[in-house]
Amino acid sequence: xxxxxxxxxxxxxxxxxxxxxxxxxxxxxxxxxxxxxxxxxxxxxxxxxxxxxxxxxxxxxxxxxxxxxxxxxxxxxxxxxxxxxxxxxxxxxxxxxxxxxxxxxxxxxxxxxxxxxxxxxxxxxxxxxxxxxxxxxxxxxxxxxxxxxxxxxxxxxxxxxxxxxxxxxxxxxxxxxxxxxxxxxxxxxxxxxxxxxx
Amino acid sequence: xxxxxxxxxxxxxxxxxxxxxxxxxxxxxxxxxxxxxxxxxxxxxxxxxxxxxxxxxxxxxxxxxxxxxxxxxxxxxxxxxxxxxxxxxxxxxxxxxxxxxxxxxxxxxxxxxxxxxxxxxxxxxxxxxxxxxxxxxxxxxxxxxxxxxxxxxxxxxxxxxxxxxxxxxxxxxxxxxxxxxxxxxxxxxxxxxxxxxx
Numbered sequence: 555x556x557x558x559x560x561x562x563x564x565x566x567x568x569x570x571x572x573x574x575x576x577x578x579x580x581x582x583x584x585x586x587x588x589x590x591x592x593x594x595x596x597x598x599x600x601x602x603x604x605x606x607x608x609x610x611x612x613x614x615x616x617x618x619x620x621x622x623x624x625x626x627x628x629x630x631x632x633x634x635x636x637x638x639x640x641x642x643x644x645x646x647x648x649x650x651x652x653x654x655x656x657x658x659x660x661x662x663x664x665x666x667x668x669x670x671x672x673x674x675x676x677x678x679x680x681x682x683x684x685x686x687x688x689x690x691x692x693x694x695x696x697x698x699x700x701x702x703x704x705x706x707x708x709x710x711x712x713x714x715x716x717x718x719x720x721x722x723x724x725x726x727x728x729x730x731x732x733x734x735x736x737x738x739x740x741x742x743x744x745x746x747x748x749x750x751x752x
Numbered sequence: 753x754x755x756x757x758x759x760x761x762x763x764x765x766x767x768x769x770x771x772x773x774x775x776x777x778x779x780x781x782x783x784x785x786x787x788x789x790x791x792x793x794x795x796x797x798x799x800x801x802x803x804x805x806x807x808x809x810x811x812x813x814x815x816x817x818x819x820x821x822x823x824x825x826x827x828x829x830x831x832x833x834x835x836x837x838x839x840x841x842x843x844x845x846x847x848x849x850x851x852x853x854x855x856x857x858x859x860x861x862x863x864x865x866x867x868x869x870x871x872x873x874x875x876x877x878x879x880x881x882x883x884x885x886x887x888x889x890x891x892x893x894x895x896x897x898x899x900x901x902x903x904x905x906x907x908x909x910x911x912x913x914x915x916x917x918x919x920x921x922x923x924x925x926x927x928x929x930x931x932x933x934x935x936x937x938x939x940x941x942x943x944x945x946x947x948x949x950x
Contacts, residue, residue, distance in 0.1 A: 604803060605844030605884030608900065610853060614842070615898030625880060627849030644812070644842075646803030651825030655808060682823060686803030686884075696894065700813030702806065 566669030574750025706737035764867030772948025840890035904935035
């Protein structure tokens with residue numbers, strides 16, 4: 555049984571994975587988004603790319619069987635399982651400006667961007683290095699006219715997505731801080747790491 | 753009458769704009785895509801972000817009236833006119849690997865990525881700095897199941913998109929090199945710059 559790591563509400567974590575390791579990201583209570591960013595542990599300038607992933611996978615909806623690709627056109631992770639089946643790879647992590655501009659909230663508000671950089675900065679990652687995240691459990695609906703709508707996640711308590719690292723990685727992971735993305739309440743995110751069997 | 757600059761087939765250009773300048777990107781023959789990337793001329797670490805733009809504009813289809821946003825949540829350009837009305841902001845610029853992986857072409861092939869970096873490197877921009885481009889005239893259809901399909905551009909000879917710079921910018925622009933994006937043939941791209949009226 556692998557240890558369950560807990561990310562508290564509106565916070566984040568960062569850690570390394572070795573090639574072959576399996577990361578399981580769990581929504582323990584349901585309806586909670588987790589933003590994930592990836593960096594090549596051996597060269598942090600290589601990182602997850604939504605544009606490359608949507609291009610190579612030829613799909614907006616990235617789930618079981620798809621790969622997450624880097625800006626250098628390399629496979630970073632393979633999605634092994636996805637018990638929920640709805641994730642987003644369109645929208646940037648919520649940031650302080652998200653709440654100022656979209657929510658008209660001029661006061662301090664926690665954000666995925668802040669939680670990513672707080673946890674990733676010890677690895678040498680700077681704020682401008684944070685790319686568009688793979689937003690696990692995030693339910694962004696799109697319509698023929700292009701309109702986007704952020705809806706409540708369809709994930710139930712215990713749903714999970716598991717990923718296998720295709721290279722040595724630095725991973726940033728959050729329990730998302732945005733009201734609209736999480737049906738109005740904030741819950742934790744759990745994760746576990748299974749070492750590769752060599 | 754502003755000077756018309758010509759980007760030859762399967763090539764690119766890079767130039768500076770001052771805040772307020774108007775850039776007009778023209779498809780002179782029709783059915784030709786132009787990839788555009790933007791950097792803050794005063795701090796190149798700030799650059800165009802698909803994730804921030806799709807988030808703030810709440811739409812996959814970015815056209816007249818929309819803004820192009822940076823990774824720092826600042827407005828970089830406003831789209832003033834769009835006579836065609838179909839652009840893409842999902843897919844990364846075609847790169848050498850695009851042709852190896854998606855087209856199974858192991859030989860040399862020109863690419864937008866190469867043409868962007870060749871023209872932007874004199875400004876101090878490195879390969880890993882190239883973000884997902886705003887793909888002018890690119891026609892990527894998306895379906896309810898998420899499937900993406902690159903179709904012939906709907907642009908006719910003389911169609912154009914005009915943009916007003918919201919900050920001082922370094923711009924990279926191409927005449928796209930990918931067969932599928934341009935209905936099988938390669939054409940030039942034209943552009944003009946109107947200085948801001950101060």
